[in-house]
Amino acid sequence: MKRLLIAVVLSVVWPAGAAPDRLHALATELRCPVCQNQTLADSNADLARDLKAEIARQIEQGRSDEQIRAFMVQRYGEFVLYEPPVRADTTVLWAGPFALLALGAGALGWRLLRLRQRPQTHTTPTPERQT
Template identity: 55%
Template sequence: MIRALMLLTLLLAAPLQAAIDLYQFDDNAQQDRFHRLTEELRCPKCQNQSIADSDAEIARDMRERVARMIREGRSNEEIVQFFVARYGDFVSYRPPVNERTAILWVGPVALLILGGLGILLLARRASRRVEEDDAE
């Protein structure tokens, strides 16, 4: 009975072991680069997860490609540019500043300024109403 239970436990644990990605590198520097790059690249399917955090098939493929390119001796910039060329600037958490990505850089600041102006105008309008009510 105990043997059957142990065998069942091992069979149920096998898929969990297969889900872990293990990559072999020549040294710790390559492994550190791999971890930095997989945190820096965004999963095209998940959109707000890095490829390190995503379980999507495309993220697994991207992690495998990053590991292969590191072993081939490619630079971090070459690796990021490969994925940007394939998936667009969105794949990088730090997209370059150019006309296509300007909204990503200017948009939040513009919204903050517009929101501040809106609050300022509402506050002025409210204070005028209070002054008018006090004058009556």
């Protein structure tokens, strides 16, 4: 009897407690279409609030996280994903920062090498003549 009571309480309380966590997790994975540089969780824009409410409704309807993400992508495009998927057409987004870092390191190395190879010319000061 005690186990049945615990099971009933958990079945009622667990989904209700998990919904805000799921909502927050999904809101941190999705970009605000208005703010563009903030997640839905961080944004205070009216559209962000509406989208968070839509996510909450879909969670209550029993939709999975993947279904909710697919709904948002269908409606707003892949731009809404804060981390776009790794594919051939998104390679520049993923590899670009590393390529720029490598270019910068290469340019710095080249410059340092050129400085070391430059002949060092030191002029010694001539002593002043005393008259």
